[in-house]
Amino acid sequence: MAKLSVNDLNLQGQRVFTRVDYNVPMEESGGAMVINDDTRIRATLPTLEALRAQGARIVLAAHLGRPKGKRVASMSLRPVADKLAELTGHPVAFADDCVGDAAAAAINNLQDGELLLLENIRYHAGEEANDSAFAEQLAAHADVFVNDAFGAAHRAHASTVGIAEVITARGGQCAAGLLMERELQFLGAELEVPDQPFVVILGGAKVSDKIKVIDRLLEKANTILIGGAMAYTFKLALGKSVGNSLVEPDKVDIAQAALDKAAERGVEFLLPSDNLISQMTNGVWADPEVNDAEDIPDSREGVDIGPATAARYAEAITGAKTILWNGPMGIFEDARFAKGTLAVAKAVAAATVAGAISIIGGGDSVKALNQNGLAEQVTFMSTGGGASLKFLEGKELPGVAVLTDK
Ligand code: 3PG
Ligand code: MG
Numbered sequence: 182m183a184k185l186s187v188n189d190l191n192l193q194g195q196r197v198f199t200r201v202d203y204n205v206p207m208e209e210s211g212g213a214m215v216i217n218d219d220t221r222i223r224a225t226l227p228t229l230e231a232l233r234a235q236g237a238r239i240v241l242a243a244h245l246g247r248p249k250g251k252r253v254a255s256m257s258l259r260p261v262a263d264k265l266a267e268l269t270g271h272p273v274a275f276a277d278d279c280v281g282d283a284a285a286a287a288i289n290n291l292q293d294g295e296l297l298l299l300e301n302i303r304y305h306a307g308e309e310a311n312d313s314a315f316a317e318q319l320a321a322h323a324d325v326f327v328n329d330a331f332g333a334a335h336r337a338h339a340s341t342v343g344i345a346e347v348i349t350a351r352g353g354q355c356a357a358g359l360l361m362e363r364e365l366q367f368l369g370a371e372l373e374v375p376d377q378p379f380v381v382i383l384g385g386a387k388v389s390d391k392i393k394v395i396d397r398l399l400e401k402a403n404t405i406l407i408g409g410a411m412a413y414t415f416k417l418a419l420g421k422s423v424g425n426s427l428v429e430p431d432k433v434d435i436a437q438a439a440l441d442k443a444a445e446r447g448v449e450f451l452l453p454s455d456n457l458i459s460q461m462t463n464g465v466w467a468d469p470e471v472n473d474a475e476d477i478p479d480s481r482e483g484v485d486i487g488p489a490t491a492a493r494y495a496e497a498i499t500g501a502k503t504i505l506w507n508g509p510m511g512i513f514e515d516a517r518f519a520k521g522t523l524a525v526a527k528a529v530a531a532a533t534v535a536g537a538i539s540i541i542g543g544g545d546s547v548k549a550l551n552q553n554g555l556a557e558q559v560t561f562m563s564t565g566g567g568a569s570l571k572f573l574e575g576k577e578l579p580g581v582a583v584l585t586d587k
Contacts, residue, residue: 406451503538
């Protein structure tokens with residue numbers, strides 16, 4: 182059922198508790214924490230502008246890292262408030278605590294259209310426990326709840342679910358932000374009845390992380406391309422040798438079941454026919470070379486798809502009308518092992534220019550596109566990691582389910 186949108190509301194003078202996902206990568210530099218990638222912050226700007234234009238009093242809440250209910254200085258959101266002020270061009274107030282007197286005073290000071298960011302909600306154990314008393318505290322100074330944190334919508338926490346229940350019980354409204362709506366549209370509605378050919382590219386380390394996504398997409402895709410270490414579990418299922426490659430021997434059965442389902446349904450299911458292999462020696466990857474054989478020699482490890490596979494995958498992507506990509510083809514953090522992922526990234530970008538809809542399922546694939554300046558050429562990049570996968574499995578996300586129906 183469609184959920185209420187921020188655009189459906191009249192928020193003039195309302196205190197809007199807005200959950201965002203500002204769980205951004207940070208790094209210590211010269212004694213301060215510096216944001217490495219502000220994509221998730223930028224992604225909320227349309228929602229913040231919509232709230233500002235309506236004259237809402239915007240109270241932003243987010244988590245950073247996993248401080249497990251304690252104040253951990255390196256996980257403070259203060260640097261995010263500064264970044265947000267820079268990106269919005271408006272002052273952003275900061276409250277040192279997300280509940281209690283500090284929060285109450287800061288919220289009371291807000292004028293219509295002004296922004297406030299609350300300190301890391303995970304400094305309180307009640308957040309991850311979805312504690313009802315903590316949710317009441319969060320809701321204490323809020324009239325309306327907006328959830329724009331797609332990346333945290335798979336978590337049933339106090340700031341994603343508990344607060345919405347409190348506000349709903351009071352007769353208040355709980356709406357999706359504009360980023361949340363876009364995520365649900367592209368990862369959900371657009372893939373319900375995709376234009377064909379629908380090509381799915383899945384990579385990453387583990388079959389176990391993606392098997393439910395594979396199982397569901399086997400009912401929709403024309404072609405599924407597999408890369409990354411999870412390809413080796415499929416290879417094992419086919420009786421090939423995988424050397425020292427990262428595999429899940431106990432997942433061979435589910436890999437085989439996916440291969441059988443693909444065959445039954447006539448889905449083209451491609452595995453690498455060649456690989457780049459290497460071996461970790463004294464903490465460094467040594468002697469990378471292309472392995473043309475179906476078997477990987479003992480003591481060597483697959484680290485990327487090989488050039489023939491990259492060409493075959495690029496060809497399969499060309500001509501697609503709908504593309505979903507989640508997960509790198511190899512250990513792309515090492516430039517020597519990034520060629521397969523780059524070939525896929527370029528093919529996805531080119532197919533999009535030629536008219537396909539391309540949807541990138543978050544995490545490492547987004548990083549790869551950003552690194553190669555291709556981010557602008559794809560249709561949509563999810564800001565979710567775990568949330569994207571859960572949603573692609575066809576699950577309803579708790580942070581979405583709890584929002585007010587239209
Ligand atoms: C993420 O980065 O995936 C989200 O912000 C959720 O964070 P979490 O995995 O710590 O709940
Ligand atoms: Mg995570």
